[in-house]
Structures are given as C-alpha cells and as structure tokens.
Amino acid sequence: MPLFEYAPAPESRSIVDIKPSYGLFIGGEFVDPADGAAMKSVNPASEEVLAEVAEAGESDVDRAVAAARRAYETTWGPMPGRERAKYLYRIARIIQERSRELAVLESLDNGKPIRESRDVDVPLVAAHFFYYAGWADKLTHAGFGPDPRPVGVAGQVIPWNFPLLMLAWKIAPALACGNTVVLKPAETTPLTALVFAEICQQADLPPGVVNIVTGAGATGAAVVNHPDVDKVAFTGSTEVGRAIARAVAGTRKRVTLELGGKAANIVFDDAAIDQAVEGIVNGIFFNQGHVCCAGSRLLVQESVYDELLASLKRRMARLRVGDPLDKNTDIGAINSSAQLDRIRTLSEIGSQEGAEAWSPPCELPDRGFWFAPTIFTGVTQAHRIAREEIFGPVLSVLTFRTPEEAVAKANNTPYGLSAGVWTEKGSRILATADKLRAGVVWANTFNKFDPASPFGGYKESGYGREGGRHGLEAYLVH
Numbered sequence: 001m002p003l004f005e006y007a008p009a010p011e012s013r014s015i016v017d018i019k020p021s022y023g024l025f026i027g028g029e030f031v032d033p034a035d036g037a038a039m040k041s042v043n044p045a046s047e048e049v050l051a052e053v054a055e056a057g058e059s060d061v062d063r064a065v066a067a068a069r070r071a072y073e074t075t076w077g078p079m080p081g082r083e084r085a086k087y088l089y090r091i092a093r094i095i096q097e098r099s100r101e102l103a104v105l106e107s108l109d110n111g112k113p114i115r116e117s118r119d120v121d122v123p124l125v126a127a128h129f130f131y132y133a134g135w136a137d138k139l140t141h142a143g144f145g146p147d148p149r150p151v152g153v154a155g156q157v158i159p160w161n162f163p164l165l166m167l168a169w170k171i172a173p174a175l176a177c178g179n180t181v182v183l184k185p186a187e188t189t190p191l192t193a194l195v196f197a198e199i200c201q202q203a204d205l206p207p208g209v210v211n212i213v214t215g216a217g218a219t220g221a222a223v224v225n226h227p228d229v230d231k232v233a234f235t236g237s238t239e240v241g242r243a244i245a246r247a248v249a250g251t252r253k254r255v256t257l258e259l260g261g262k263a264a265n266i267v268f269d270d271a272a273i274d275q276a277v278e279g280i281v282n283g284i285f286f287n288q289g290h291v292c293c294a295g296s297r298l299l300v301q302e303s304v305y306d307e308l309l310a311s312l313k314r315r316m317a318r319l320r321v322g323d324p325l326d327k328n329t330d331i332g333a334i335n336s337s338a339q340l341d342r343i344r345t346l347s348e349i350g351s352q353e354g355a356e357a358w359s360p361p362c363e364l365p366d367r368g369f370w371f372a373p374t375i376f377t378g379v380t381q382a383h384r385i386a387r388e389e390i391f392g393p394v395l396s397v398l399t400f401r402t403p404e405e406a407v408a409k410a411n412n413t414p415y416g417l418s419a420g421v422w423t424e425k426g427s428r429i430l431a432t433a434d435k436l437r438a439g440v441v442w443a444n445t446f447n448k449f450d451p452a453s454p455f456g457g458y459k460e461s462g463y464g465r466e467g468g469r470h471g472l473e474a475y476l477v478h
C-alpha cells in the first residue's frame, strides 16, 4: 500500500502576542535592568529574533532578592496555608485557560514540537500547581514534623529543555510551603517564564512572591551567590552543578541539584518488541533528546538484537522532523547553535572511535538548528558516546547476554538519574530495578511524569528530590 503524505498542519501563532522587549519581573512589576543590558531570544527553527530580553546584573538580582525577602516577611510567610493554596489554584487555572498560548510560545522559543508542548509540558505545568496547591494547607501531615516552617527566599536556576515545566517544578512546591522565589530562566528560553510573570499579576499574587530575573550564566551565579538567599535549587549540567555546590559549600544555604544523565534502556529477549521500540523512540527522540533522563544508552539482549534493530530502523524512518508548530512533527529544532555544535562534535567522536552511525533519510530545513535522529551501533562502554550526555537525538546501542551483564553495564556510568526495563516478567522487573542505581526506573514504558511522583538522581546526577511529597522537604525547615 502506498504511504500517505502528510499535508502541513501548522498551529497558528496568532494567539501569542510577543512584545518586542521585556523587562525584569521584580516586586510584582516589569522593571528595566539597572544598566540597561539586553539579550535576544531566537526561534531555533528559523533563527528569527523573537524578542529582546533584559539581562539582570548583580544590583538587579539584589533588588529581586530584597523584594522576595519583604514579601516573605510581610505577606507570604505569615499567610495561612489555606490562603496560599487559593493563589496556587488560581495560577493553575489561568495556566489551563492560557494553555494554547503557552504551548505555542514554548514551541517558538524552544523548538520543541507543538504536540509535546501542548499535550505534555503545559498540562504537566498546570498539574504541578494543582498538586502543590493541595499540599499548602496540609503540610503538618506531610511527614516533616508537627510544625514545618518555610525556609525563606529560594534562588532557582533552570535550563532550556523544559522551560515552563522546570519553572513549575521549582516554583509550585516553594510557594506551597510559604517561601518566596527569585528564578532565573535559561538564556535561550526566557519567554514563557515572562508570560508566567504576567499570570502571577493576573492571579493577584502579592508583589515579590515570585521574581523573574532573565540573563545568562552570570545572572544565575549572582542568584546562587546572593547572601540573602536561603535555598538554592538548580537543574542543568553537572559541570555548573559542581560549581554551584562549591559556591554554597560552607554557607548556611540549602541546595538541591538535578543534573545530567546517561540512562540505560534495557530490553530483555522476552519483551514485546514493538512496544519496546515505541518506548526506545520516546525515550531518546522526545524533545529532540534534550532530556536529562533520556534513554540514551540502549542495552539489547543479544538474541533479539537483529529483530529489534530492524524494527527500530523501520520506526525511525517514519519520524517527521521539521517545523515545531506543525501538529504532525515528531522531532523539532535543536535549541541553540551551541547545542547543535555539541551534538555534532560528540557524534563525530563516536564515528572516529569506531561506532557506526545510522539515520533515516530525512530532509532538514535550510534555516535553523537541526539534527537528524541517529543511532550508533557497535558502541562499547569505553566510547565517549556511551559515557557522556549528548543531550540530542542520538542513541548509543550496546548489547548484553545475561541479566547480570545488563545491570553491570547499566550502572557503569557516573550518572544515575533514570533507567528503563522492558520484559514480560514482573519478577525480572523488580529484580532488575532493585539493582539499578537510578532515581527513577520505568518498566515497559519511558519518560512518564506525574506531579505526585518524586524525581531526582544518584551519583553525579545530583541530590535532593523534586515532585511528590518528597519535593516539599527541600522547602521546609523541620
């Protein structure tokens, strides 16, 4: 039967009203940065400049922390949990009301397919605010002592791969527990955080409870190093995580770090192959592989290797790469030219080290930052593409013979954020999961998230947990 062609199905961007320039959100208002510095946010699918965004310097961060401190002491800290909950519910509902706008803007600024921002990111963002709104008046029952108190002012730094979702993971639990926040979005994806600032205004959130300071790494460092910040929460690279851990060592600041990963996705020979292939594709090509818990190392039992690889290649040949705003797109744009360079460099190293690259035939757009979905076979554990986080649509395929070998190879990494197990046997799922040194282990599925379940790493993937009841702990003194 001939294949049907897909007609273009672009989502309209008219719902988004991007302003030519944005200030910093401090004390409930948009204000200009002290020295007037600005940077540009670019659509990675077209290289079009979307907006100019203020770049906060140290004195701006100082203003933001002072606003957060004032709000903490005068309004938000003393407010009963049941009142705080009302604001969080209101924010959650406004996010739902403005969900299409947020999804389109996220896809424009980040490059991820609209199908993902619309069906995954934004619904999860609203779900996080609903979930933590529910905790705000029940903190005495959360298992952290009879009278848990907020920590104070939280300084939060987030990456570009899930801009609005990482904001929700950071802000929702902090506010539910009575803390105020200063958040720095990533340099390449600040726009949905700025719409979130508008949502805070729309929800009548008291001024200073949420402050958004846009900027680059130096702004993040100013937030982390500010002496009046009580708690630091960071998601991003292990390298910057290390620098932050060093910066706060010896201070009274609390810190949680959610860093990189190199997850093993283990397929045993009794697994349902078609289902496993869907999980492998979702595990590494979801969000262009810009996922800290991506299943970037596929471990296949040798006896099903040929069958699985043939099936995986067939499936990959059906992936549609292109316009993130097209509702049929599976793989969007790489977030920045710097990230594209990194993916290219590591892939070239993979080939030089002797692994074999394969991509389905696919036409990449002329403008913007693109990388075809790629698998590397013949990968050994010593290869850099098996050890380092590529953070792109690149899968390293390795094989194993026995369950013991699978576990040993899966754990042979400095990271420990997530893993996947594919098998028909429940006992094998439990036995394998028990031995994997990873914060999350998915069984016969991958990349599933829920606000009620905790998320976080072992080893160099960081420390602390976000999400669920566990996610409250970092924001409470008990």
Ligand code: NDP
Pocket: 157, 158, 159, 160, 161, 184, 185, 186, 187, 188, 215, 216, 217, 218, 219, 220, 221, 222, 224, 235, 236, 237, 238, 240, 241, 243, 244, 258, 259, 260, 261, 291, 292, 339, 342, 389, 390, 391
């Ligand atoms: P970073 O870790 O540099 O970025 C994460 C956040 O930290 C951004 O908001 C960044 O600002 C900020 N930041 C940078 N330097 C500092 C600092 N010294 N102090 C405080 N905050 C700082 O990641 P990159 O964007 O540079 O990506 C590099 C690699 O990191 C990727 O290729 C990927 O492998 C990995 N990565 C992993 C993520 C994960 O969730 N595991 C997420 C993002 C990246 P700014 O964006 O303005 O530089």
